[in-house]
Amino acid sequence: MQSETQSKESISFEDFKTQVLEDYKIAVTSRECSLLGRREVLTGKAKFGIFGDGKEIPQLAMAKVFKNGDFRSGYYRDQTFMMAIGELNIEQFFAGLYGNTNIEDEPMSAGRQMGGHFATHSLEVDGSWKNLMQQKNSSADISPTAGQMPRLLGLAQASKIYRNVEGIDAEKFSDNGNEIAWGTIGNASTSEGHFWETINAAGVLQVPMVMSVWDDEYGISVHAKHQTTKENISEILKGFQRDEEKKGYEIIVVNGWNYVALVEAYDRASKIARTTHSPVLIHVNELTQPQGHSTSGSHERYKDEDRLAWEREFDCNVKFKEWVLENNFSTEEELDNIDKDIKKQVRDGKKAAWTAYSQPVKDKFSDLLPFLENAASHSENKDAIESLIKELSEIKDPLKKDLLVVARKSLRYMIGLENTAKSDLIEWIETYTSTSQPEYSSHLYSDSANNALSIQEVEATYDEDAKDVDARIILRDNFDKIFANKPETLIFGEDSGAIGDVNQGLEGLQEKYGELRVADVGIREATILGQGLGMAMRGLRPIAEIQYLDYILYALQIMSDDLATVQYRTKGKQKAPLIVRTRGHRLEGIWHSGSPMGALVHLLRGIHVLVPRNMTKAAGFYNTLLEADEPALVVECLNGYRLKEKLPNNFGEFRTPLGVVETIKEGKDITLVSYGSTLRLVEEAAKELELVGINAEVIDVQSLLPFDLNKDIVKSVAKTNRLLVIDEDVPGGASAYIMQEILENQNAYIHLDSKPQTLTAKEHRPAYGTDGDYFSKPSTEDIYEKVYEIMNEANPSKFPKLR
Numbered sequence: 155m156q157s158e159t160q161s162k163e164s165i166s167f168e169d170f171k172t173q174v175l176e177d178y179k180i181a182v183t184s185r186e187c188s189l190l191g192r193r194e195v196l197t198g199k200a201k202f203g204i205f206g207d208g209k210e211i212p213q214l215a216m217a218k219v220f221k222n223g224d225f226r227s228g229y230y231r232d233q234t235f236m237m238a239i240g241e242l243n244i245e246q247f248f249a250g251l252y253g254n255t256n257i258e259d260e261p262m263s264a265g266r267q268m269g270g271h272f273a274t275h276s277l278e279v280d281g282s283w284k285n286l287m288q289q290k291n292s293s294a295d296i297s298p299t300a301g302q303m304p305r306l307l308g309l310a311q312a313s314k315i316y317r318n319v320e321g322i323d324a325e326k327f328s329d330n331g332n333e334i335a336w337g338t339i340g341n342a343s344t345s346e347g348h349f350w351e352t353i354n355a356a357g358v359l360q361v362p363m364v365m366s367v368w369d370d371e372y373g374i375s376v377h378a379k380h381q382t383t384k385e386n387i388s389e390i391l392k393g394f395q396r397d398e399e400k401k402g403y404e405i406i407v408v409n410g411w412n413y414v415a416l417v418e419a420y421d422r423a424s425k426i427a428r429t430t431h432s433p434v435l436i437h438v439n440e441l442t443q444p445q446g447h448s449t450s451g452s453h454e455r456y457k458d459e460d461r462l463a464w465e466r467e468f469d470c471n472v473k474f475k476e477w478v479l480e481n482n483f484s485t486e487e488e489l490d491n492i493d494k495d496i497k498k499q500v501r502d503g504k505k506a507a508w509t510a511y512s513q514p515v516k517d518k519f520s521d522l523l524p525f526l527e528n529a530a531s532h533s534e535n536k537d538a539i540e541s542l543i544k545e546l547s548e549i550k551d552p553l554k555k556d557l558l559v560v561a562r563k564s565l566r567y568m569i570g571l572e573n574t575a576k577s578d579l580i581e582w583i584e585t586y587t588s589t590s591q592p593e594y595s596s597h598l599y600s601d602s603a604n605n606a607l608s609i610q611e612v613e614a615t616y617d618e619d620a621k622d623v624d625a626r627i628i629l630r631d632n633f634d635k636i637f638a639n640k641p642e643t644l645i646f647g648e649d650s651g652a653i654g655d656v657n658q659g660l661e662g663l664q665e666k667y668g669e670l671r672v673a674d675v676g677i678r679e680a681t682i683l684g685q686g687l688g689m690a691m692r693g694l695r696p697i698a699e700i701q702y703l704d705y706i707l708y709a710l711q712i713m714s715d716d717l718a719t720v721q722y723r724t725k726g727k728q729k730a731p732l733i734v735r736t737r738g739h740r741l742e743g744i745w746h747s748g749s750p751m752g753a754l755v756h757l758l759r760g761i762h763v764l765v766p767r768n769m770t771k772a773a774g775f776y777n778t779l780l781e782a783d784e785p786a787l788v789v790e791c792l793n794g795y796r797l798k799e800k801l802p803n804n805f806g807e808f809r810t811p812l813g814v815v816e817t818i819k820e821g822k823d824i825t826l827v828s829y830g831s832t833l834r835l836v837e838e839a840a841k842e843l844e845l846v847g848i849n850a851e852v853i854d855v856q857s858l859l860p861f862d863l864n865k866d867i868v869k870s871v872a873k874t875n876r877l878l879v880i881d882e883d884v885p886g887g888a889s890a891y892i893m894q895e896i897l898e899n900q901n902a903y904i905h906l907d908s909k910p911q912t913l914t915a916k917e918h919r920p921a922y923g924t925d926g927d928y929f930s931k932p933s934t935e936d937i938y939e940k941v942y943e944i945m946n947e948a949n950p951s952k953f954p955k956l957r
Contacts, residue, residue, distance in 0.1 A: 171483045171484075174413075174478060174483045175478075175483060175484060175492075177211075177214045177238075177413075177474075178474065178475070178478060178484075178489070178492065179492060179496060180210075180214060180234060180237050180238050181210040181211060181214060181234065181470075181471050181474060182471070182492065182493055182496045183237065183244065183496050183499065183500060184206060184207075184210050184233055184234040184237055185207055185210060185471055186496055186497055186500040187205075187233065187244060187247045187248070187500055188205035188206060188207035188233070188444075188445065189207070189445070190500055190501070190504055191203050191205055191247070191248070191251050191269065192205065192445055192449055194248070194251060194252075194504070195251070195449040196449065199252065199508065199551075200251040200252055200253075200269070201253070201268070202268050202269075202448065202449060202450070203251060203268075203269060203270075203448060203449040204230050204231070204268070204269070204270045204447070204448040204449070205231065205233065205269075205270065205445060205448075206230075206231035206232060206233040206234050206270070207443065207444045207445055208370060208441055208442040208443045208444050208465075208469065208470060209231050209232075209234065209368050209370075209410070209441060209470070210234040210470055210471055210474075211410060211411060211413055211416060211470040211471070211473075211474050212366065212368065212408075212410045212416050212420075212438045212441070212470070213232060213234040213235035213238065214234060214235075214238050214413075214416075215413070215416035215417045215419065215420040216235055216336060216338075216366060216420050217234075217235050217238030217239050218238075218417060218420060218421070219420050219421055219423075219424035220235075220239055220290055220334075220336060221290070221333070221334075222287055222288060222289055222290055223286060223287040223291070223327075223328065223329060223332070223333040224290060224291065224333050224334050224335070224336060225291045225292070225293055225309040225333065225334075225335045225336070225688075225691075225692070226272075226291065226292040226293065226335075226336045226337075226338070227292075227293045227302045227303075227305050227306035227309055227335060227336070227337050227338075227688070228272070228292070228295060228302060228336070228337060228338035228339075229295060229299075229302055229338055229339055229340065229343070230268075230270035230271055230295060230297065231270065231338075231340070231368065232270075232272060232295075232338055233247060233270060233272070235338075236272045236292065239290045240290070241272070241274055241290065241292065242262075242272065243503070244499060244500055244502075244503030244504070244507075245259070245503045245506050245507045245510070246259070246260060246261060246262070246507075247269070247503075247507075248503060248504045248507035248508065249265075249507045249510065249511065250262050250263070250265075250267075250268075250269035250270070250271075251268075251269040251507075252265075252507060252508065252511040253265035253268075253511075254507070254510060254511045255593040255594070256510070257725050257727070259507070259510050259511070261273075261274075261275065261727075262294075263294070263723050263724060263725065264593070264725040265593070265594075266594070266722065266723050266725065267294075267295070267297075267723055268297075270295075271294070271295040271296070271297070271723075272292050272294075272295055273292055273293065273294035273295065273723075273724050273727065273728060274289065274290065274291050274292045274727075275724075275727040275728070276291065276691065276727065276728045276729070277726065277727055277728065277729060280602060280603065281600060281601070281602025281603070281604065281605075281726065281729070281783060282602070283326050283327075283693060284326070285325070285326045286326055286327055286692065286693070287325070287326060287327065287328070287329060293305055293309060293688070293691055293728065294720060294723050294724045294728050296715050296716050296719070296723075298711065298715050299339075299340070299342075299343040299346055300339060300343045300344070300346030300347075300348040300349045301348060301711070301712065301715055301716060302337065302338075302339070303337065303339070303346075303348040303349050303351075303352035303681075303684070304348055304351070304352055304680050304681045304683060304684020304685075304687065304688075304712050304716075305684050305687045305688045305691070305712070305716060306335050306337040306352060306363060306365070306684070306688065307335075307352050307355055307356055307359070307361070307363065307681050307684045307685055307688060308684050308685040308686060308687050308688020308689045308690070308691070308692075308696075309335035309363075309688035309689075309691060309692060310334070310335035310356060310359075310361035310362050310363035310433070310688070311359060311361045311685055311688065311689055312327070312328070312333075312335075312688060312689045312691075312692035312693075312694055313328060313331040313332070313333045313334070313335070313361065313362050313431070314331060314359070314360075314361050314362070314431055314670070315331075315644065315670060315689065315694060316328035316330065316331045317330055317331025317332075317431070318331070318670055319641065319644075319668070319670055319671060320641070321641035322641045322642045322694075323642070324693075326693060327692050327693035327694075328692070331362075331431070332428055333362065333428075334362045334363070334364055334424065334427045334428055335361075335362065335363050335364075335688070336363075336364050336366070337363060337364070337365045337366065338365075338366045338367075338368060339365070339366070339367055339368070340367075340368055340369075340370075340373065341367050341368065341369035341370065341371070341373070341378060341381070341382065341387060341439075342372065342373020342374070342376065342378070342381045342382075343373070344367060344381075344382065344387045345373070345381050345382065347680070348680055348681075348684075348712075351678050351680055351681045352681055352684065353365070353391070353394065353403075353435070354676075354678070355675075355676065355678055355681045355685075356403075356433040357394055357401075357402055357403055357433060358676065360401070360431055360432060360433070361431055361433060362427040362428060362431045362432075362433070363427065363433040363434070364420075364423045364424070364427050364433070364434045364435075364436065365433065365434070365435045365436065366436045366438055367387055367388075367435070367436070367437050367438060368410070368438055368441055369387070369410070369437060369438060369439040369440070369441055370441040370442055370443045371385075372443065372447075372453075372456075372457075374447045375447070375451075375453075375455065375456040386437075386439075387437055388405055388407050388435065388437035391403070391405060391435060392405070394435070396432060400430060400432055402432075403432070403433050403434060403435050404423070404426050404432060404433075404434045404435070405434075405435045405437070406419050406422065406423060406434065406435070406436045406437070407436075407437045407439065408436065408437070408438055408439075409438075409439060409440045410438040410439060410440055410441035410470055411440060411441075411468050411469070411470040411472075411473035411474070412473070413473075413474050413477055414477075416438070419436055420436070423436055440468060441470065442465040442468060442469050442470065443465075444465065444469060475489060512551045515551075515552055515553060515554055515556075515557065516551075516552065518554070518557055518586065519546065519552055519557055521582075522557055522560075522561060522582060522586075523543070525561075525575075525578055525579045525582050526539060526542070526543050526546075526560065526561065526564055526579070527543065528575040528578065528579075529564050529565075529567075529568060529575045529576065529578075529579045530543065530564075531575070532568075532571070532573050532575035532576070533567050533568050533571065533575075534567075535567035535568075538567050539564045539567050542560045542563055542564055543560070545560070546560045554586075554590050557586065558583065558586065558587065558590075561579065561582065561583050561586075562583060564579065565579060565580065565583065596722075596725065596726070597721045597722050597724075597725050597726040598721065598722045598759060598760050599721065599760065599762075599784060600721055600726070600729065600782075600783050600784045601726065602726075602783055604781070604782055604783040605782060605783065605784060606762055606778065606779060606782035606783075606784045606786065606812050607812055607813060607860065607863070608782075609778045609781045609782050609809060609811070609812075610809070610811070611809055611810065611811040611814070612774075612777075612804075612807055612808045612809040613808060614770055614774065614802035614804060614808040615802060615803055615804045615808070616800050616801070616802055616803060617801075617803050620800045620801050620802070620803070621800070621801050622798040622799065622800055622801075623798065623799065623800075623801045624795065624796050624797075624798065625768060625769035625770075625794050625795050625796070625797050625798070625799045626657055626658050626659045626661075626769065626795040626796070627801065628769045628770050628773055628799055628801065628802065629659035629660075629769050629772065629773055629790070629795075630654070630658065630659050630660060630661050630662075630663070631801075631805050632773035632776065632777070632805045632806060633645070633659065633660060633663060633773075633776075634663060634666070634805070635805040635806030636776065636777070636780065636806055637663060637666075637667045637671060637672070638806075639806060640695060640780060642693070642694050642695045643671070643694075643695045643696070643697065643780065644670065644671040644672070644673070644689075644694065644695075644696050644697070645660065645671070645672055645673070645696070645697040645698075645699060645735070646672075646673035646674070646675050646682065646685065646686075646696070646697075646698065646699065647673075647674075647675060647682060647698065647699025647700065647701060647735070648674070648675060648676075648677055648682075648699070648701045649674065649701065650664075650672065650673065650674060650675075650699050651664040651669060651672050651673050651674035652664060652674055655699065656701060657737065657792075657795040658795070659769075659790075659795070660672055679700055679705050679706070679708035679709040680708055680709050680711070680712055682698050682699070682700065682709065683698055683700070683709035683712045683713060683717070683732075683734065684712055685698060686698030686732040686733075686734065687712065687716060687717050687720075687730050687732055689732075690729075690730040690731050690732040690785070691720075691728065691729070691730045695731065695733075695780055696732055696733070697732075697733045697734075697735050697776070698732060698733070698734050698735070699734075699735045699736070700734060700735070700736040701736070701737070702736065702737060702738060702745070702746055702792070703736050703737065703738025703739070703748060703749065703750070703789055703792075704738070704744075704745045704746060704747075704748040704750075705736075705745075706734075706736060706750075706754070706787075707750075709734075710753075710754075710757060713734070713757070713758060713761065713787075714757040714758060717730060717732060717760075717761060717785050718757075718758050718759060718760035718761045718785070719760055720760075720785075721760065721784075722760055729783055729784070730785055731779070731782065731783045731784055731785055732785045733776065733779050733780070733785070733786055733788065734761075734785070734786070734787045734788070735776075735788050735790070736787070736788070736789055736790070737789070737790040737791070737792045737795075738789050738790075738791075738792055738830075739789070739791055739792055739793070739830045739831035739832070739882060740792065740793050740831045740832070740882060740920075740927055740931060741792045741793055742922055742923065742926075742927075743920065743921070743922035743923075743926065744919040744920060744921070744922070745919075746792075747792070747920045747927065747931075748919060748920065749830070749881075749882045749883050749888075749915070750883065750884075750887070751763070751765070751789075751858060751881070751883045751887060751888035752883050752884070752886065752887025752888040752889075752890065752891060753887070754787065754858075755858050755859060755888060755891050756891075758787065758859065759859065760785075761784075761785045761786060761787055761859065762779075762784060762785070762786035762787070762812055762857070762859050762860065763786070763787050763789075763857070763858040763859040764786055764787065764788045764789065764810075764812065764856070764857050764858070765789050765829040765830045765855065765856065765857070765858055766788070766789075766790065766791070766810065766830075766856060767791065767794075767829065767830060767831075767833045767834070767854050767856070768791065768794055768797070768799055769790065769791075769794060769795070769799060770799055770800075770802065770808075771810050771856065772788060772790045772791075772810075773805070773808070774808050774809050774810030775788050775810045775812075776788065777806060777807065777808060777809045777810075778809040778810055778811065778812065781809070786812075789830065791830055791831045792831070793831055794831065810856070812857050812860060813857050813860035813861065813862065813863035813864075814856065814857065814862075814863065814864060814866075815853050815854060815855055815856060815857075815862045815864075815866050815867060816853070816854045816856060817851065817852070817853050817854075817866070817870065818833070818837060818852040818853065818854050819837065819840055819850070819851060819852040820851055821840070821849040821850040821851030821852070821874065822849050822851070822873060822874055823848050823849045823850060823851075823874055823876065823945065824848070824850050824851070824874050824876040824877070824878060824941055824944060824945065825850075825851050825853060825867065825870040825871050825873075825874045825876065825877050825878070826839075826840065826850050826851065826852050826853065826878050826880060826937075826941070827853045827855060827867060827877070827878070827879045827880070827892060827896070828852075828853075828854070828855065828879070828880040828881065829854055829855040829856065829858070829881075830882070831882070832880055832881065832882045832931070832932060833852075833854050835880075835932065835933065835934045835937060836852055836880055836937055837852055838934045839934045839935075839937035839938045839941065840852050842934070842938055843938060843941055843942070846942070846953070847952070847953075848941060848942065848945050848953070850941060851870050851873070851874055853866070853867055853870060855892065858888060858891070858892075861891075861892070861895045862895065862896075862900070865899075865900045867896050867900060867902065868896065868900035868901065868902040868905070871896070871900075871902040871905045871906065872902075872905040875905055875906060875907040875908070876906065876907060876908045876910075876944055876945075876948070877896065877902065877906065877908075877910040877911070878910075878911050878912070878913060878937075878940060878941060878944065879892050879893055879896075879910075879911070879912045879913070880912075880913045880914075880932055880937055881912065881913070881914050881915070881932075882914070882915045882931045882932060883914060883915060884914060884915055884916075884917055885912070885914045885915075885917060886914075887914065889912040889913075889914050890912070893910060893912060896910075897910060907948065908944050908947060908948055911940065911944065913932050913936060913937060913940045914932065915930055915931040915932065916929075916930050916931075918930065939956060942956050943956070
């Protein structure tokens with residue numbers, strides 16, 4: 155049975171009246187922002203609008219029980235909630251709509267996301283954590299529907315960790331795990347897999363998550379009958395209802411226009427989740443969307459008149475006003491005066507936001523104008539430049555782009571001239587570009603003192619009689635040291651706990667550190683990633699294990715759209731230093747030996763992508779990353795766990811630097827660049843090439859993102875004058891990225907005497923078995939023959955044709 159809401163504890167009439175009228179003002183303010191926001195889009199001042207009209211009253215109810223330390227992971231219709239918790243005002247609402255790049259004016263994303271995407275600031279200016287227990291927190295929204303769900307799981311799980319794991323310094327992050335993670339989603343988006351995976355995982359984990367479904371019966375133009383079985387998400391989730399042992403969900407159903415019932419529902423949900431850590435689902439139905447899905451269209455196109463009439467009658471703001479009047483909290487005249495006053499506040503706030511957005515550009519135009527006029531007077535194409543000036547002057551509200559377009563086009567009319575007018579214009583263009591570009595491009599990675607690139611290398615050290623051990627032992631003993639010294643670290647994944655992962659790199663560690671810190675989870679990669687993302691946003695240091703690199707694809711959307719963009723989309727105001735551990739490269743068959751590194755490099759900008767050749771290097775990367783404040787993906791070599799490596803004596807201390815290549819073998823004839831498992835084949839081929847007089851230099855990339863920051867590969871190419879990149883990704887994959895880095899960014903082309911080449915896997919996925927590997931990916935013979943072919947072309951007399 156689904157729960158019914160319970161009555162709210164009584165308070166004095168006057169106090170309740172004050173709360174009610176304050177809520178009324180917020181609801182009216184939010185609605186007026188939505189209405190005026192739509193007009194701003196339609197008049198061209200803003201590019202796009204998606205608003206929270208029709209959802210105001212349930213969001214007010216949620217805000218009443220949202221406490222300091224709590225976290226929201228919601229979607230782009232939660233503007234009323236953000237206003238109610240004091241984290242969004244009128245000017246900030248419109249600053250987001252206009253895309254103001256000033257973080258003070260537009261604190262949600264500094265114009266990097268469209269309006270309706272909300273965030274609070276978790277970090278100080280230096281990138282260190284604020285005290286999250288002294289503020290109400292919203293994790294930064296993303297647009298992909300249901301994309302907020304996996305992160306929500308981790309935000310909730312953090313409370314469970316803080317409540318049950320001893321030794322963590324939780325002062326800034328938790329009060330004994332009493333915080334709730336509040337999620338919101340539209341009813342249609344519950345059709346997404348991320349929703350179902352998260353709902354299941356939260357029920358298994360039993361974490362303090364309150365999930366609100368705003369149900370207005372539509373997903374854009376598509377009715378619920380095409381979205382949800384039985385057209386009712388709470389009905390089909392009845393099997394998740396808590397049982398006598400309190401396992402599962404508390405499910406509450408409430409009408410979105412019923413203020414009293416909503417307040418009672420959220421009060422009850424808060425008490426359940428906060429005290430028992432049981433998740434709660436609140437199905438808020440009978441909601442409306444007065445302006446349709448977004449400014450891209452009109453809902454009159456797909457709703458019939460009966461539905462539209464019902465929406466006008468049951469608009470939550472309309473019903474709230476009726477209730478206020480019926481219960482004598484105010485008079486119609488008083489409410490009309492409130493409405494008029496708020497309309498003026500919203501208009502004034504909009505104007506102030508527009509001025510704050512547009513005036514700096516107008517001021518810059520005033521700065522630019524003398525340079526343009528001077529350029530015109532010193533050019534043979536004076537008329538053309540003056541025409542550009544006139545064109546720019548006639549733009550009522552110019553954009554930064556407009557200034558640069560005219561300035562750069564004017565420069566074309568001064569080709570061949572050398573005078574101060576031209577040099578002054580060039581200086582203005584370069585200065586304005588250099589100050590403007592970071593407003594759109596900064597903070598892809600951390601620029602704090604703890605960024606990963608600032609962590610210095612510490613080499614592994616060895617006893618004189620150091621033993622050769624299976625490489626997995628090095629990972630295991632290093633993780634052991636990490637968990638012993640850092641109580642905030644935890645690792646979780648499929649088979650990670652009881653059996654110590656499929657390759658025994660965590661052998662015995664669950665028994666030693668407990669099931670919460672070394673945990674098994676279900677087969678659900680997206681929410682494994684989400685667990686780590688959310689917990690990392692709350693000060694923990696999670697390591698999310700994806701069993702095989704091929705399975706990363708299940709989590710790739712969350713990694714790309716959410717994790718990789720956290721720093722960027724908040725302009726450095728939030729971070730999630732999650733480590734994603736996986737194992738990959740060569741093994742057996744299509745889905746256990748893939749190496750889609752090119753795809754990952756392209757989709758994961760904002761995450762460090764590390765490809766260690768052995769487990770000592772991998773362990774060093776984990777040690778480095780745990781000293782840093784950025785996310786990373788570490789790909790361990792799947793066929794390297796049983797290979798022997800020497801046992802270091804400084805576990806937990808040695809660190810592999812990011813963005814630094816390593817020369818494995820010196821040479822003078824050709825530079826061979828590779829990474830991971832394939833590197834061992836390159837080394838073998840290099841030894842065989844020595845027998846025919848070809849001295850190859852072998853370089854291990856180690857780190858794809860970032861790549862060779864010291865530009866050491868070009869130094870090698872300058873010596874050998876030849877380059878071959880060997881990669882087990884498909885043609886045009888990571889090898890193309892590596893080649894571009896070497897040829898373009900390092901300018902290695904100037905040193906080449908032969909065509910630079912790549913040797914990659916075949917276009918298809920790798921076939922099964924040892925022979926499948928041989929015929930699918932580069933072999934030692936392939937490498938040998940490709941190098942020999944290059945040397946044959948360079949010196950056919952010394953190296954006659956092989957075939």
